Every structure is written in C-alpha cells, then in structure tokens.
Amino acid sequence: MSFDNDERADLRASVRDLLSKHSDSRAVRRAITTEHGYDESLWRRLCEQIGVAALAIPEKYDGVGASLLEVHVVQEELGRTLTPSPMLGSAVLAGQTLLLSGDDDACARLLPDIAAGPQAALCWAGPDGWSHFGVTAAGETLSGTAHYVLSGDVADLLLVLTDDGLFEVAARADGVTRRRVPAMDPTRTLSEVSFADVTARRLVSTPDLVERIRAVALIALSAEQVGAASAALEQTVEYAKSRKQFGRAIGSFQALKHRMADMYALVETARSMSYAAALSGTYEDAVIAKVYCSEALQSVAAEAIQLHGGIAITWEHDTQLYFKRAHGSAQLFGQPREYLHQLAQAASPPVRG
Known part of the structure; x- marks a missing residue:
C-alpha cells in the first residue's frame, strides 16, 4: 500500500537512489566505526541535493515548507538501509521543538542553520527515561544530566527541556560535558550531556x-x-x-x-x-x-x-x-x-x- 502523492513518490525515489549508491551494507558498517558514528559526506549530500533537513521547516526560516509526511518518507528510507544520520535527532527533534515552542526569535536565529545541515540536539530524558527530565533549571542556570540524547556528542547547539521550560545552550559552553554511551544498536549513537551550573538562554515554550x-x-x-x-x-x-x-x-x-x-x-x-x-x-x-x-x-x-x-x-x-x-x-x-x-x-x- 502506498500513501505517496506524486511529490512524495519523487522524494522517495530520490532518497532511495542516493542511499543505494552511498549507504549499502558496507557503507553503513564503515559509518558506524567513524568518530561521529555516521557518514558526514552522505549527510551533506542528503541536505544539499535533496534538502532533507529543511523539509518540515517553513520557507521564512530557509526551509522547504513541506509537512511531516515528507519527513515520514525520508525516515522510512533511512530505516530501510539502517543509515546512521542526524535526521531524527537534529532535523526532526530539535527543529520541530523550536517550531512548536512558538519562539519566533529563536526560530529566526537557529532554524536556518538546522535546515542547512549543521546539527542541534534535544536534551530531555532522565536516567529512567523520557517520563522525567534529566536536567533541572534554577532561573537560567541548568544542572543535571540528559540521557539518551540523539546527536548529543556532535551537535553545535543544545536545546534543553526541563520542568521549568525550554532553554538554549551552546554545546561548548563552560560546564557542559558530553560523552557517547554504549548502545544496543550500533547504527544509532546515544549520548549523555551533563550540565554543571551552566548559564542558559530561556526560550518561549507552551504548556503542551x-x-x-x-x-x-x-x-x-x-x-x-x-x-x-x-x-x-x-x-x-x-x-x-x-x-x-x-x-x-x-x-x-x-x-x-x-x-x-x-x-x-x-x-x-x-x-x-x-x-x-x-x-x-x-x-x-x-x-x-x-x-x-x-x-x-x-x-x-x-x-x-x-x-x-x-x-x-x-x-x-x-x-x-x-x-x-x-x-x-x-x-x-x-x-x-x-x-x-x-x-x-x-x-x-x-x-x-
């Protein structure tokens, strides 16, 4: 059964063709042994030739202005080949968090970079999973450790969800420590990101x-x-x-x-x-x-x-x-x-x- 219209069918064909050339079994196995855990040149091709990171970002923020259905197509194709990539962690989680926050200033500042391919990471889960936050906020100071962070060890920008709202932190800010952790699935890297009294920028966020x-x-x-x-x-x-x-x-x-x-x-x-x-x-x-x-x-x-x-x-x-x-x-x-x-x-x- 196909849920694709003509545009999504073309998108699927383009992504599948690119992955068939650059993300076969051997390429995936090479990618998971690299420093970042994914093929950086393939990610650039996906962003520059197809615009996958920009799909669900509005045009006013240098995105394509497509919907999450187009993201669905890309995610399906990446899943078919088990291609390691920043798509889920950066383009989807971080990008959509900014959009859903309703913070127009943050979107204007940060989304064009995410749409172009540079990575952001959403820090969220506590040690027991996503039902509890790993980081706490005291005013605009963050403390604690976010677990299971996608793209956390390689991102330039960190978005941090806490019980007191959403915050923005530069990945290399003083007090931030990042480390990749062992995972069952070698094709998906997970990280811990720790904050030791880190000064953060509070963003607008909605209750839901x-x-x-x-x-x-x-x-x-x-x-x-x-x-x-x-x-x-x-x-x-x-x-x-x-x-x-x-x-x-x-x-x-x-x-x-x-x-x-x-x-x-x-x-x-x-x-x-x-x-x-x-x-x-x-x-x-x-x-x-x-x-x-x-x-x-x-x-x-x-x-x-x-x-x-x-x-x-x-x-x-x-x-x-x-x-x-x-x-x-x-x-x-x-x-x-x-x-x-x-x-x-x-x-x-x-x-x-």
Whole structure:
C-alpha cells in the first residue's frame, strides 16, 4: 500500500537512489566505526541535493515548507538501509521543538542553520527515561544530566527541556560535558550531556510542548521502524527464494509461506498505523503507532532471524543489525508497555464517587 502523492513518490525515489549508491551494507558498517558514528559526506549530500533537513521547516526560516509526511518518507528510507544520520535527532527533534515552542526569535536565529545541515540536539530524558527530565533549571542556570540524547556528542547547539521550560545552550559552553554511551544498536549513537551550573538562554515554550514534541518523535520513529521492517521482510523473501533444502527453495514450503505472509501483514498494518498518525498528528495516534510499529518490527526481525537460520546471528550478516535496531528503537522515547498503560488509563471509564 502506498500513501505517496506524486511529490512524495519523487522524494522517495530520490532518497532511495542516493542511499543505494552511498549507504549499502558496507557503507553503513564503515559509518558506524567513524568518530561521529555516521557518514558526514552522505549527510551533506542528503541536505544539499535533496534538502532533507529543511523539509518540515517553513520557507521564512530557509526551509522547504513541506509537512511531516515528507519527513515520514525520508525516515522510512533511512530505516530501510539502517543509515546512521542526524535526521531524527537534529532535523526532526530539535527543529520541530523550536517550531512548536512558538519562539519566533529563536526560530529566526537557529532554524536556518538546522535546515542547512549543521546539527542541534534535544536534551530531555532522565536516567529512567523520557517520563522525567534529566536536567533541572534554577532561573537560567541548568544542572543535571540528559540521557539518551540523539546527536548529543556532535551537535553545535543544545536545546534543553526541563520542568521549568525550554532553554538554549551552546554545546561548548563552560560546564557542559558530553560523552557517547554504549548502545544496543550500533547504527544509532546515544549520548549523555551533563550540565554543571551552566548559564542558559530561556526560550518561549507552551504548556503542551512536551506532549507535542513527543508526538512528533513517536511518529518519525514509527516511520523509521516501518522502513526497517519492510527491508527485513524483503531480504527474508529473497533468501527464501534462493536457499534450497531437499532440492527445493525453502520459500516453496507451505509453513514458511504462512510465516512470511504473517510478516507481510505486520509490515503493512504498521505502515497504515504510522501514516494514520502522521496524517492526524495527534498524541493518541502517535502512541498507537509507537506501540504497534515497535512490536511489529521486533516480530518481523525475530522471524527474519529464524527464517535465515544460524547465519543471521553472525556479525557478517545484516539481519542481526535489523534485530538490534528493532529492540533499540522499541526503547527509544519510552517503552511500549509504558504507553500501553497510558492507553489503558485513557480508555478506562471514570470512577464515580
């Protein structure tokens, strides 16, 4: 099923073509061993030739003025190839946080750089995840540590969410310490960013900013998960056509056909869930997409491991990378069970006294 109009179809073709040339399996494996954890030249190409970082930024801030549906397309394609990039951390999280804050001055100052490709990072989560802030504010002084920060170790600009609002900090300001931390998924770098009485610039923020940026984050992540699940399925089907046992391709066995059909159903349902969330933009639909797409990718990646046999768990094979992406992305921005609890509470009728 396709949700693309002509413009999004062209965008998808352009991104896929560029990634096919510069982000195959070997290129991804090289990129994750570099200092920054991604291919800087590929990111420049994506920004300069296609304008991916500028897509959802309004034209008055030097952006393209497209919607989050176009971001969805790019996220899908990056997920298909497991391409490490600053797209989610900088262009989506940081860029959309500025836009949603309603701070016109900050948008005018900061968004043109983000649209051009230089990176920003959103510092948010505490040690227990995204339900609590890692950094506290006393006036315009920040203290504490933000965990699981995307692009945190390489960004030039830090946006910091606290229980007292949104702040702007130069990444190299006195008192800021950044370090990359080990992660399950080698194709996505995570960092800790610590603030020791750092002087920050307070930005305008709205009371519902956290919920709105969480919705954007969950939708963008679900798009990436759909792309990864689709690629894992396609690779499994191709393997089943070529791998032979008892003189027949294993894909001809009825039991394996059923399992791959189930994988296909998961992928297509996840795609529908993700696009429904992108079209509505509501927090509730974003949560549903997060839960379903996380579980769908984990199931599809696990089946891909099984259907490839023992070779799939070796480092040389790509299926293990999709498996790690599945489990790593399921934890990002909050575990599915946390959101299921929210959904259950929302669905429960009020107790009458």
